[in-house]
Amino acid sequence: MADFEGFPLHESVFYDDLRRLSQLLRVHDLSQKDPHGNTPLHLAVMLGHKECALLLLAHGATVRIKSVHGWTPLAEAISYGDRQTILSLLRKLKQQSRDALEDRRPSLIEALKDIGDFYLELKWDFHSWVPLVSRILPSDICKIYKKGPCIRLDTTIVDFKEMHWERGDISFIFNGEDKPQQSLTVLDNRLEVYQRIRYEESDTELEDEVDILMGSDIMAAQMSTKNITFTRLQSGWLFREDRTEMIGDFEADFYTINGLILESRKRREHLSPEDVQKNKALMESLSKGCWDNCDFKRRQSLLPPRRKDVTWKEYINATPGKPPCLGRSMIAKESSKTFKATVAMSKEFPMTVEVLLDVLEVIAPFKQFQKLREFMHTKLPPGFPVKIEIPVFPTVTAKVTFNCFEWRDNLDDTMFVVPSHYREDQNRFPDL
Template sequence: MANKESFPLHRCIFRNDVDSLNKNLKDEEIKKLINQKDNHGNTPIHLALMLDRRNCILSLLRNGCDVVSRNVFEWNPLEEATMLGDVDLIEKISKFKFRDYCLYFNKTGSDGTISKLDEWNKHLPYCYYKGQLKFKSKIPLLNKIGLKDVLQFYKNENSMRLDTGIVGFDLHGIPRIIHGSLSIIINRLDNGLSQIYMLDNKAKRYTELFPYIPQTVHDHFVKSRIDVKTLYKFFVDNSDLSIKKKTPSGFGFKSNKKRTIRINNKKYNTDLYKCKNISIVIRKRDNEQPIGDFISDIKTTVADIDKSRNKIHSSLTSELNNMIILDNKNIKGIDMDDIFKEENGDNDSESDSDSDDSDIENNDNDDKSVSSHGSSAEKLIEADNDFKKFIDENLYTLATVESEICDKVVQMIIKGQNEQGNAIEKSDIIYIDQILPTFYEAYLNSKRLSDDDQKKFEEIINTTVNSTKDKFGNKKKENNEYMQNFKKSENVSSMVHNLAENYYNSTSKKHNNTSNKFKNEEIKRVPISEEEYFDPSNTKSLHLGRKMEISEEKRRTKKALKFWLTKENSFPLNINDHLKPVIDFLCSLLYDQINGRLYDSNYDRSIYIKTIEYIFEQVEATKRFPLKFEVPVMASTALQFKLIDVNTDKKCVPDSKFKIPDNYIYDESVEFRFSR
């Protein structure tokens, strides 16, 4: 194709010539280029969104353009539309995106590839899973949320059903889980789409979620995307990823009991594997405004924004983990800085916390960085003297009050000076409370001091720490920024965005300084002609039409993801055959890859494949199956899931499970609730 004729659809968009675009899209050969990337990594829909060519965007959407894939800057069309702020476009793109999700999972590809559902059916046409989901934490606020549920999943070839007892969040006062009985039923249709229903089993009502999407669902989703000032993107750097099988510690029966899990009244011995050394890259895009048909003026702390990530490995838990961990340091006992804090060396001598009823207190050895907290009005005290640095160096030991280190720290406080003879200040005492909020109460309750010292120590704590708290141990000023952001959430999407915004703004001091630096800088309006943009020798990554600021933070954690896997060939299922299609599907959603073709050059996909191959090789995926896993959420907090029952008999998944009961009433108001 001649240079002048290259990228015909892009050229129409560049000129804002919608008539020529529509004419070209009627040509079957040219229409095949509807998702073609130009020399700068932009598809037609990306270019149209950047330049706010609304009529061109609508024409591309009508002709089935890809609304999922990312450009070279890692933004997908919905994210570009969100920053554009066009409500109609956000609604249309989100509908098409969800449609593409269904087609990817259900429909056989034109290139001969089978759907993920058919791939799954080859090895597991029928199955029933029952498992317990448990959120474990030492942090009082998170414990009061009370996340604990039994999940049941049914699959009968082309139909699936999920039953849960969590039906929403109550955001009045301290957030809590709303318990009830909710079901999601998915039935595959002949056209490759799915019919999806949500059932409220207590109220005996149901609604259809897809293909007919209730207006209330639309409104909630679109509302969460309107007036968004900041976008967050999450990547995972697993270049130092390690998978290790934990050697059992302890002796005899107790040690073996921790590794034995009962499934359907049968005991299975398991091996504990730990997945460590994952870094999270958080990219923030904000302070954006349109500047017309000019090269985007990107103020960034990243040297080369489109090549900023290391040669990283990806994992299934990447964005899922990110969604869960987006909390703010204002929760009592938490500072997100410490969650990702880089630790010095591995600690493989930790307690496993792998018994069924074990609490998170037994699981702290993975965390050398114990978290801290502060109110929205307070700045966290920094470790600026020898005493505070001593506390930092012994955080893990201090988590157990019955230790010599704890005794030493308490005696320093009582005497009013450290080992170097320097005075213990009020800020030093508060510092311990910030990073270990239960330390003083636990030590006083342990009665390790003489009566005189106990009385003196209690008086010191009451005058320096407890005077700022109410009778429940919470900061008196409870109406903090975290709670406000949590309560203004309309749905899961807006909750994640609100918490992300609060977390990033409260921890990114470096970025804030950078933002102030850019604040008064004049916008650069660098023009670019059609010839320059489509010049084959110009392969620089380009974003057009916007002024924005972009910054990144890389946070590392060595907290381990834990997996309890069955012994070799002792279980009727294995990871490779019976779970991999689902893992592939979820990762394709997370990395916006569902419209990618197998022969496309895609960096994220190749890294994902290599990572999965590495993990599967380490855990012998063709011989084992996970009966339990534990995901670190934040310091001293974990999300645990354990299988209770597994069955692959067709009799366990009757057709009636995937039908709406006759006595249920259609009601569009059925939804996952956010009560405020």
């Protein structure tokens, strides 16, 4: 039997005991997980205990933390359907993300200054196991320039959402010496306009996002790297030997990646049958930037789910990971796909993985770069991954090749500023 006495915050939330909760939260860990991976904030939103949720948020409860099954408190709040709770969690999530980046910002800037100036070129090739889809998927060569605390990235893919992408001539410019609100700028070089990456959303933008969340499937996807292993690839027919090839200017050893799994989960218990029908067309319109055709009447809170007759002891003593349902009965679909992939590691490449992670931290607005960062945190074989395959969507894999790397001490400062004749357009990239 589990020791339910070991979770006083959870118990206080379960009984909606606001007075006891306020006394305990100053001396207990708000991020503590119970045997089901739920934090006190998870329980507060699942049970509809709004005052408890607001109190936990006011004291810094983490919104991004996941349960055993990969669900955040925000996901559970969407399932429950109370609009104000969803808005409160969304606003706190954005604030916590900004605070985390600001906490890391000084060390990130110092790390960039310590790295020599360079030019890096990497190629993205997207392909799919779905027949014929690979023929229409894009490829791109990203060019990254780094000078002091500044980074510039040039790319031709403006946005990429599985089967939808937009071509263009785009540059991201990061200046570590600017104020956070002005440090990251994106340029559309064809239209000769620029947009400062939004540091903080307006109330209207947050309300719009709540509408989208309440009318969409709840999604959770993660690349599972816990059981990854690497096997040295062999070449030759009669005389087998370790496979080694030149990737660009660098000799590299090839490995097979075993046990790379992309897990995805989808929930829709909060959606009406009409929502389910509208959802696909709505997301299609949004992905194409067609905001005018979408019906954005503010969505109302759902009626609370019927209260389950579950005691605290029944909940906390249930088999770990299999708790009784506390909120809305879940309608979920799960899928996982194992990817067969290879990675080429070079001991000659002049950059380390740690340095690349510092650079990628700056240019994280790209979904595919976020996936690359996730994978780079895996314990890789010796060297630098000059060629690597990573899943970016359940049906799409990206092959990333580091074609070129050069240390450069003569990069022009004008590369890292917005051209004077460009005009500002804060609506050019609505998702950024």
